[in-house]
Amino acid sequence: MEIEENGIFNRKYYKLCFIIYMFINTLALGYLGIETNYLFVPLLIWALVIIVHDIYKKKFKLKKNYSLLMIVQGLILLLATARNDYSDLNSYVIAVMQLVIYLLIFNNPVSMSKDDIEDEVRMIIPLVNVLVGGASLISIGMYLVHFSSLANGWTLGMVGNRLFGIYFNSNPAAFLACITIVLALVAVRQKFKGKYWYLANIGIQLVYILLTRCRAALIILAIIIVMVGYYFLIRRKPYSNFKRLGLVISLIVVIAGASLVGQRVVEIVPQMQGIASKETSRFQMDKVVKAGHLLIAGNWQDFNQGLTIIDEVSNGRVSLTKAALEIWHTEPVIGIGANNFKKIGSQETDALEYWAVQVVHSHNVFLEALVTTGVIGFILFVVFFFKTLLMIFNVLKKSHGKEIYFIVQMFAMIVLSEFIGSLSDYGVFYIYSLSATLAWCFLGYLYTYQNITEISNIDKI
Secondary structure (H helix, E strand, C coil): CCHHHHCCCCHHHHHHHHHHHHHHHHECHHHHCCCCCCCHHHHHHHHHHHHHHHHHCCCCCCCCHHHHHHHHHHHHHHHHHHHCCCCCHHHHHHHHHHHHHHHHHHCCCCCCCHHHHHHHHHHHHHHHHHHHHHHHHHHHHHHHCCCEEEECCEEEEEECCEEEECECCHHHHHHHHHHHHHHHHHHHHCCCCCHHHHHHHHHHHHHHHHHHCCHHHHHHHHHHHHHHHHHHHHCCCCCCHHHHHHHHHHHHHHHHHHHHHHHHHHHHHHHHCCCCCCCCCCCCHHHHHHHHHHHCCCCHHHHHHHHHHHHHHCCCHHHHHHHHHHHHCCCCCCCCCCCCHHHHHHHCCCCCCHHHHCCCCCCCHHHHHHHHHHHHHHHHHHHHHHHHHHHHHHHHHHHCCCCCHHHHHHHHHHHHHHHHHHCCCCCCCCCCCHHHHHHHHHHHHHHHHHHCCCHHHCCCC
16 A cells, blocks of 8 residues: 555554544543643644645545535634734633644545545544543542642642542543543444443443533433434334324433433442532522522613623623623624633633633633634634534435445534533533544535535445
């Protein structure tokens, strides 16, 4: 075989190494006093080698407008970062590596076939399951011994009543666990070697998600279960539409009940260990209902009171949104660049809630696009977002009734998982999260499927 197929120019090997790099970034490196993961240096050099090689071989084409949208957005992020006086080394690392994600992880060669996708996926799935499975097992062990340690301003293990484990943050870790479950389901469905390990890992990730008490992850998990349940239990049966609807509702009720039981177990275990605790539901539906009534009451005072309750329930997301908009006003056209949210928020704005600018991002993917890349980058992302929605519906429609439908459905679920998570926490523009990288990777596969004209002949991945 040619060196292009098996050597340093092969994107498959680059993706695998990039995944390892991103996994390391999800760990609590700050606890060890590591501020920058310098593995970005060889990965950046390698990326440049691949790009130059592909340009020389006339394999690097950007005619696909969906790729161009995000590459231009990435260039704006880099420009905004370079123009901002607050930018530091980590700012440039984030901006540059985000552009690498667009160029080499998301944007696939025009010659890529279904066999190429199969080849990559059969290497990515085992790697992710081993990495995340091991990390979640260690983290669960920390929970069982109630391990909690603070060093260099970073916590390891338990943080209050939530499990972070060896990850820097429980929320992106929980999103990663959800995606790992989806990948394990693909492995089981496609009869990968090590079936029982994948099944065991699904259980491990379920336990970890429950212990993180991440609300968005629980919603993602419920959607995954509904989609898988519908595929295997309902889709192929000769049921009427009414019966199908009834079965789906029943499935949702069962899942909700199981979730309540799971949360109760999470509450009981610490008590069995002799740890006194009184848990409150993370969803706090009674407060949400009360806030809803106040918001539509029709007077300004009740409306503000409703917003205050929503802010409390959402851990200050309303205050954070106000702070984000104030920060955006400092650079409205092309944004503040990467990793400058906290610095600008604390020094150049009059945010009422100072704590709201002690985080490194706005906790919402659309706000983040607006703040970091301004109006221009925001418009590009919104166009890309709606284009992606249409593409996913199109691919699902074309593959319906075929063997590949389950694969397409699961790939779409990976993207959806990260998007749901990005509405309230880490988004798709940060290189701290492996879940975001996997979402871009599998979204690229979905776009490639769309470009395969003979999708009707695709039977399996």
